[in-house]
Amino acid sequence: xxxxxxxxxxxxxxxxxxxxxxxxxxxxxxxxxxxxxxxxxxxxxxxxxxxxxxxxxxxxxxxxxxxxxxxxxxxxxxxxxxxxxxxxxxxxxxxxxxxxxxxxxxx
Amino acid sequence: xxxxxxxxxxxxxxxxxxxxxxxxxxxxxxxxxxxxxxxxxxxxxxxxxxxxxxxxxxxxxxxxxxxxxxxxxxxxxxxxxxxxxxxxxxxxxxxxxxxxxxxxxxxxxxxxxxxxxxxxxxxx
Numbered sequence: 001x002x003x004x005x006x007x008x009x010x011x012x013x014x015x016x017x018x019x020x021x022x023x024x025x026x027x028x029x030x031x032x033x034x035x036x037x038x039x040x041x042x043x044x045x046x047x048x049x050x051x052x053x054x055x056x057x058x059x060x061x062x063x064x065x066x067x068x069x070x071x072x073x074x075x076x077x078x079x080x081x082x083x084x085x086x087x088x089x090x091x092x093x094x095x096x097x098x099x100x101x102x103x104x105x106x107x
Numbered sequence: 108x109x110x111x112x113x114x115x116x117x118x119x120x121x122x123x124x125x126x127x128x129x130x131x132x133x134x135x136x137x138x139x140x141x142x143x144x145x146x147x148x149x150x151x152x153x154x155x156x157x158x159x160x161x162x163x164x165x166x167x168x169x170x171x172x173x174x175x176x177x178x179x180x181x182x183x184x185x186x187x188x189x190x191x192x193x194x195x196x197x198x199x200x201x202x203x204x205x206x207x208x209x210x211x212x213x214x215x216x217x218x219x220x221x222x223x224x225x226x227x228x229x230x231x
Contacts, residue, residue, distance in 0.1 A: 029214060030214050030215060030216065031214050031215045033215065033216060033217045033218075035154075035218075041223075042203055042221040042222065042223055042224050043154065043203075043218075043221055044221070045217050045218065045219040045220075048215050048216070048217040049213060049214070049215035050215075052215075054217075054219065086153065086154055088154075088156075088216075088218070089216075090209070090216060093170070094167065095156065095167075095169060095170060096156040096159070096167075096207070096216070096218075097156065098146075098153060098154040098155065098156065099153075100153055101153045101154070
């Protein structure tokens with residue numbers, strides 16, 4: 001399957017840790033890439049590959065992967081982290097695919 | 108710093124062809140490590156990859172749009188163009204242009220940067 005599935009909504013208390021997951025067969029061959037999108041704005045690259053945080057992204061963002069599940073973790077979530085998060089990858093047919101998206105709410 | 112900006116009509120009539128241009132500034136389009144392409148997002152919806160093209164002409168299109176879409180790159184002008192034929196209301200979306208870096212042997216890719224996006228409404 002070329003689909004990437006994410007939980008629709010995740011909530012986290014200010015300063016606590018939240019994990020956003022992404023599941024799909026395409027993750028067998030490619031690391032998930034993660035994007036953050038705030039209302040009315042274009043997506044912003046957050047994390048790619050096994051270890052690479054994008055330029056300007058705080059180190060409270062980290063990522064991990066195992067077989068068909070990838071995770072983006074925010075350790076010590078801040079109010080400004082409230083946004084939609086999308087994973088992406090490449091499927092076995094060579095098409096670029098995005099996850100269904102997760103809305104993170106910081107309480 | 109590389110910047111991308113979309114331009115084009117915000118309203119397209121059903122059955123007509125949507126045409127958008129992305130202007131690239133702050134960098135070259137001729138680096139063979141990158142592809143140039145389009146992603147769209149319907150109002151309140153998720154992201155959908157439309158297609159990508161290298162400056163040398165290699166093209167990759169989403170299977171669901173392949174019969175209707177074409178992307179053209181003009182590196183000399185620092186621009187690339189999206190054409191989507193026979194549009195319907197389902198093509199109403201924010202359209203983003205973006206640069207793609209793809210590293211198969213490393214198993215990763217990314218789209219970065221993104222343009223600000225342009226809303227295209229398909230309506231009569």
